[in-house]
Amino acid sequence: MASVATSSGTSRKAIRGRGRRKRMRNGFELQLTSLMDVFVIILVFLLKSYSASTNSFSTVPGIKLPLTGSPDNPPDSLQVIITPEAMTFENERILDFVQTAGDAGSISGGYAFKKTDVDEGGRRVIPLYDALMKARDKAELLRAKSAKRDANGQPLPFEGELAIQADKRVEYDTIRKIMYTAGSAGYKLFRFIAMKKDAG
């Protein structure tokens, strides 16, 4: 008896539920206003952060950049990336370092240039010099073809700006070689790239 009563109760509930479902199907409307609110907030946040990142600097996996408090955003320019493993110029790996044991207790990565990669008493990096000269020739050719001219009607001079992005363990000796090489290839301004402190 009890089971009959239970089953009849269940069926009554099911019938009531069917009615409710019918009512819901007729009057159900998805509330899109709150969804719109969320989207607007996300969109505003993305647009705000988008305007701050107009440069196209790339990086290499595993690089650890140091932190800086400098507020200057780097404009687009040619860039060289140095890690304790290799050197990359404009997304092209131009040389690999030789891994050394490194000094005991040294925080720098143990690496060195191959003897064949440097000349002028170890000051100039040959593959980097070649790549920089190639980039300079290309830039000068583009400027010669460009309609933009200076006051004397001459093509705009080569800017000679180079962004240096180095791993925090890279030593000044390597950076000095890069600056010397760039200077001998006609590059006059260096930008040292680091991560903004307030960016976390």
Place this chain on the structure above:
Amino acid sequence: MKSPSARRKGGSHQIELNLVPIIDTMVTLIAFLLFTTSFLAIASIESPFPQASSSRTKEQLKEKPLQLTVSIRPAETEIWSPFDRFPKKTAPNPIPGQPDIKFVHDTLIQIKHQFPAETKIIIVPFSGVTYDTLITTMDSMRMMDPTDPPFYLKNEKTGIDEAVKTLFPEVIFGNLLGDT
């Protein structure tokens, strides 16, 4: 003829704004922005390649130039002027190869008070200084901290005293040809 109030009543039937195309646009925009935005905030510190200039030589000879120099050696850091415009200051490095940033910054603030118009500084690190240490040292040489005592410099154009926000922003490397 309907009275004005009746007309108002008649036009108050519910209008539903179709939000679906707006949401479609927003989803597309958000997807595009998420793909193209770089969340890596990078900053730069500029340094020119040192060049010999002859234009100001005569003018400079009237007065000895400051040539403020910070030499970072493995065991100590020295702040000096080759023309002895101020007494040489030296401090040992707390960690070998890493200068005492507070000493560098505080000394440079004192020098800036003495020579407020000076903007250039020469850095002479030894070859083993890491890029991290270089950036930290250059930061301490270039920028004022919010806790630093403020000081003012007269703007020659307006004649108004303006707060100086930078210390020595033009950093030049003094030993690109090798350790001397």
